Amino acid sequence: MRKEFKHEPLFHISKRMDISTAQKWIIRLSAGILAVLVCSLIATIFTHNFGGFFKSMGSGTFGTAIRRWNLLEKLAILLCIALALTPAFKMRFWNIGAEGQTLIGCLVSAICMFYIRGSIANPLLLLISFVGSVGAGMLWGFIPAFFKAKWNTNETLFTLMMNYVAMYLVTFFISFAVRSGSGVLGYQPFGHLPLLQIPGLAPTGQKFLLTVILVAVLVVLMYVYLRFSKHGYEISVVGESVNTARYIGINVRKVIIRTMLLSGAICGFAGWLLVTGARFTVNKDLVGGDGFTAILVAWLAHFNPLGMLLTAFLVVFLKQGASQLVTDFKIGKDYFGDVITGIFFFFIIGCEFFINYRINFKKRTVKAAASSDTENPSEGADEPSAEAPTLPEAEAASEEAVAANREVE
Amino acid sequence: MDKPIAIELKHITKTFGAKVVANKDVTMDLRKGEILSILGENGSGKTTLMNMLAGIYYPDEGKIFVNGEEATIKNPKDAFRYKIGMIHQHFKLVDVFTAADNVILGEKMPEYSVRKEYSRLQKKYSEQFREIRSQEKDYIEKGGKRFSKEHDDLIRKEARIVTRAAIHMGSLGWIKLWKHAKFNHLSRYRVQTLQKIVDTYGFELDLSKKIYEMSVSEKQTVEIIKVLYRGADVLILDEPTAVLTPQEIKKLFDVLRKMRENGKSIVIITHKLNEVMEISDRVAVLRKGEHIATVLTSETNEKQLTEMMVGKKVDLNIDRKDPVDPKPRLFISHMTVLNKDGRRAVDDVSFTINGGEILGIAGISGNGQKELLEGIAGLQKVQNGEVIFHNPKKDKPVTFYHKSLKKIKAMAEEGFFHYPNGEKVDLKGKKKKEIVRLVNEEQILFYEDEIINLKHKSPREIQQLGIKLSFVPEDRLNMGLVGNMSIVDNMALRSYRKGRSIFVNKKKPKSLADKVIQELEVVTPSDMTPVRRLSGGNVQKVLVGREISSSPKVLMAAYPVRGLDINSSYLIYNLLNRQKEKNVAVVFVGEDLDVLLALSDRILVLSGGKVAGIVDARSVTKEEVGLMMTKKQEETEKEETENA
Structure with a gap:
């Protein structure tokens, strides 16, 4: 009988209370390196060329000037949408409707370009389309926020549904505007963002440069807004604890609506940038899932606008590189690119677990435990939760996983 | 002293993470037929130690001996095998089941194995068959006629056995299914056993009552019976008196004494000294995870125990001064507040709060205390009545x-x-x-004086008038503070709006944070530490410190010392007293009646959301307050049933 349950559990998982920034980055970096290794090994199975993986990944993003500018533009749009999501997410308002909010911005820009055409000066047209797209994005953000604030509806479902409304509005507009029935709205010649000329970097004018600059400014603004402003402070309080917010007299409804207006407005802005700066047309897949990818970008950076620079770059780099890999080695279809991206995110997201939790293996020697310091014996001693992962964290992790899955699919 | 040892703990150490040492090298024993109190402040490792006996944690080091034999307790099931049962602070009962159902929940019916049953029946029927066969043989050998009536009967009997066997054995699967489907099969058979337990120990419990109809003390009784039913010889009770009224505590202690007579060993985890003195045979004192001493209750006193528990001499007197010129500050008349389900949590309550006085609010928790305070603070909608504030x-x-x-x-x-x-x-x-x-x-x-009706004011307006609320420790991170924010940021919660700048000014909150940390002796690595990392007492100090710093006119504190150690508790009591001397109207919602009686000037007793009485704290006794806490409730229940 005694032998039956003699051995103690092999390991147990406990929450890390304190982890230094350096440790965090070591874990993340090693996860990244591991991911690259696994990806390259899997790629080698198909390509029989170990070095080719790295070469393709690199050339896909940095190979030519056009690719470099493409990278920057994609980065800027993705980052812009992620920035839009950040205040909402910080408020624990799960806005997964960035896709729709951006698309409706695109639509309004395209409508302006299509109907006004050259009848007024280009800057004026740009201004009109800007106001229109931002306003439309705000409306798309306001509606779910209003219902949430007033009747506490579920914002996740609501914002998701609004995506489809936006999509079908685009389809409707195209079928209405394009008489030929082809269902494709052609290139719109008016209302483009101006080309910027910079000697040395872009001597003949670069169409993406203005976009990049605008988004870079936005990053800084958002960082300051969230970090230092009173609004940002209120957003954090509402996100952390609605009860405390009410307790100190914050008008929670007002904050929710205000924040979602901001979130929608930036999404609309992203849509405007996308149409007037790069695509000059609209179709229902124009945003191409960036509204969802942005969720991943924002989460991975822990809602730090500066951190998002890195995560957004990672996402775009992987996408571009993987598609180049597929072209270079003619491996089946696009799926392989998705596999690479999926593996990468599996490691990147998975390493967050090791940042939040520690795995304690069975102690072999008595000495190790005896030397553990007695600095703070009282803290958490009575709480069983010290051992078990807390729910919100687990949820957060799963949410990231969901975002990643979407990416993979 | 000569009683045999039931459980022995030797050099038990348990750590959480690298830094938190919950128990360090604890060696103690529990004898058969004794009541052992485990005394210690919050966070001293009492519960963790006992959880290791109950199989919830596994010790990092050390050994446990049960009846002299080394035991490995990896999970609660193992604990039951060693006949150890623990009654936790938070009950684990199914609301919609009866007491009896809850007790037998999880018990399995004897396994019904078709194969075993098959072979048993085969044996049974073949025996019967053989018997008849031999009878038949005998009959023939004795010269009986074939095809005669007697012979026919025997043959028929044989055939009947064969048929019966075929039907019976063929339907075994169906029988198994039926046994599974037979709902409530167990409780019907077990009620008698349970009733016997109830009678032996003198519990007052109706076994067929549903849990949701029960009071806290009845729920606790169910938990105790559950443990007893599973045959525990060692019962561990984790702070059993925290939720009970004085009368209920007395009943519980009677039951525990009876159990002791029956040879059970009982461990009570507590930090209340008077109870320790009353019930236990021996006291084991823990401090910061270490076992300080185990003493015989008869050979010690409260003062000595406190010193062992805290590690230094503590003055346990609350310095209550007579109120100076108490003037009405808040009139509450016919106030009604609904809770989330739309039930009347506060029902037609009227009373006055005076400045320069501490008004204690007593009542079993969940009887409208929280809603009452939130109603006054504007956090809950006041349905009916008025809240009138005399701004001095x-x-x-x-x-x-x-x-x-x-x-x-x-x-x-x-x-x-x-x-x-x-x-x-x-x-x-x-x-x-x-x-x-x-x-x-x-x-x-x-x-x-300005007279202001608070009924339709927003929480912010009310707070600006100087009515401050400091909340329950277990809710403190839910209401009042933001756990993930630093102490400085939490100080800014009150003042961040000031000024025209769009940015938050952190200078003043920082100096306030440093002041609070220094004056209230908050233990923290720095003022930028997230509040949730602090221990309960320190979090409470941060909250109370912030609320007091804005020189309130009414200070409402709900369970401000819940989960605090003795030192911090008395620090908070003194803070409240100091506020009272500053002519602040202090409302103190407490659960420890001793403290309520010692601290407040008047006591308002809430029961079922109604005022059961307002009494003078200097003349009333604990028992009287306890009676008021429960009596009114029963009366209203009676009325309701009569009306129905």
Whole structure:
């Protein structure tokens, strides 16, 4: 009988209370390196060329000037949408409707370009389309926020549904505007963002440069807004604890609506940038899932606008590189690119677990435990939760996983 | 002393993570047929130690001996095998089941194995068959006629057995299914056993009552019976008295004594000294995870125990001064507040809160205390009645803090103000600039106290009037503080709106944070540490410190010492007393009646959301308050049933 349950559990998982920034980055970096290794090994199975993986990944993003500018533009749009999501997410308002909010911005820009055409000066047209797209994005953000604030509806479902409304509005507009029935709205010649000329970097004018600059400014603004402003402070309080917010007299409804207006407005802005700066047309897949990818970008950076620079770059780099890999080695279809991206995110997201939790293996020697310091014996001693992962964290992790899955699919 | 040892703990150490040592090298024993108290402050590792006996944690080091034999307790099941049962602070009961169902929940019916049953039946029927066969043989051998009536009967009997066997054995699967489907199969058979337990130990419990209809003490009884039913010889009770009234505590102790007579060993985890002295045979004192000593209760006293528990001498007196000139500050009349389900959590409550006085609010938790305070603070909608606030403004200057220029003008017209020389203020024809100057120089004074109805005011307006709320420790991170924010940021919660700048000014909150940390002895690595990392007492100090810093006129504290160690508790009591001396109206919701009686000037007893009585804390006894806490409830229940 005694032998039956003699051995103690092999390991147990406990929450890390304190982890230094350096440790965090070591874990993340090693996860990244591991991911690259696994990806390259899997790629080698198909390509029989170990070095080719790295070469393709690199050339896909940095190979030519056009690719470099493409990278920057994609980065800027993705980052812009992620920035839009950040205040909402910080408020624990799960806005997964960035896709729709951006698309409706695109639509309004395209409508302006299509109907006004050259009848007024280009800057004026740009201004009109800007106001229109931002306003439309705000409306798309306001509606779910209003219902949430007033009747506490579920914002996740609501914002998701609004995506489809936006999509079908685009389809409707195209079928209405394009008489030929082809269902494709052609290139719109008016209302483009101006080309910027910079000697040395872009001597003949670069169409993406203005976009990049605008988004870079936005990053800084958002960082300051969230970090230092009173609004940002209120957003954090509402996100952390609605009860405390009410307790100190914050008008929670007002904050929710205000924040979602901001979130929608930036999404609309992203849509405007996308149409007037790069695509000059609209179709229902124009945003191409960036509204969802942005969720991943924002989460991975822990809602730090500066951190998002890195995560957004990672996402775009992987996408571009993987598609180049597929072209270079003619491996089946696009799926392989998705596999690479999926593996990468599996490691990147998975390493967050090791940042939040520690795995304690069975102690072999008595000495190790005896030397553990007695600095703070009282803290958490009575709480069983010290051992078990807390729910919100687990949820957060799963949410990231969901975002990643979407990416993979 | 000669009683045999039931459980022995040897050199038990348990750590959480690398830094938190919950138990360090604890060696102690529990004898058969004794009541052992485990005494220690919050966070001293009492519960963790006992959880290791109950199989919830596994010790990092050390050994446990049960009845002299080494035991490995990896999970609660193992604990039951060693006949150890623990009653936790939070009950784990299914609300919609009866007491009996809850007790037998999880018990399995004897396994019904088709194969075993098959072979058993085969044996049974073949025996029967053989018997008849041999009878038949005998009959023939004795010269009986074939095809005679007797022979026919025997043959028929044989055939009947064969048929019966075929039907029976063929339907075994169905029988198994039926046994599974037979709902409540167990409780019907077990009620008698349970009733016997109830009778032996003198519990007062109706086994067929549903859990949701039960009071806290009844639920606790169910938990105890559950453990007893599973045959535990060692019962561990984790702070069993925390949720009970004095009368219920007495009953519980009677039951525990009976159990002791029956040879059970009982461990009570507690930090209440009077209970320790009353019930236990021996006391084991833990401090910061270490076992300080185990002493015989008869050979010690409360003072000595406190010293062992805290590690230094503690003055356990609350210095209650008589209130100086108490004046009504808040009138509450016929106030009704609904809870989330739309039930009346506070039901037609009327009372007065005086400045310079501590009003204690007693009651079993969940009887409307929280809603009452939230109603006053504007956090819950007041359905009915009035909350009228007397702002003590007599001969004090008016400010722009919560009055606009327009309002001041209008009030002056109605004759509310006078100048320092006693002359009536007339603002007619005065320019805006001049009025602003007068107000800022504090030249315009109130004649009388301001009377304000708080009913339709927002929480923010109410707080600006100086009505502050400091909340329950277990809720403190849910209401009042933000766990993930630093102490400085939490201090800014009150003041961040000030100023026109769009950015939050962190200078003042920082100096306030440093002041609170220093004055209230908050233990923290720095003022930028997230509040959730602090221990309970320190979190409470941060909250109370912030609320007091804004010089409130009414301070409401709900369970401010829940989960705090003795030192911190007395620090909070002293803070409240100091506020009272500053003529603040203090409302103190407490659960420890001893403290309520020692600290408050008057005590309001809530029961079922109604006022069961308002009594003078200096003359009332604990038992009287305890009776009021429960009696009213029963009366109203009776009325309800009569009405129905």
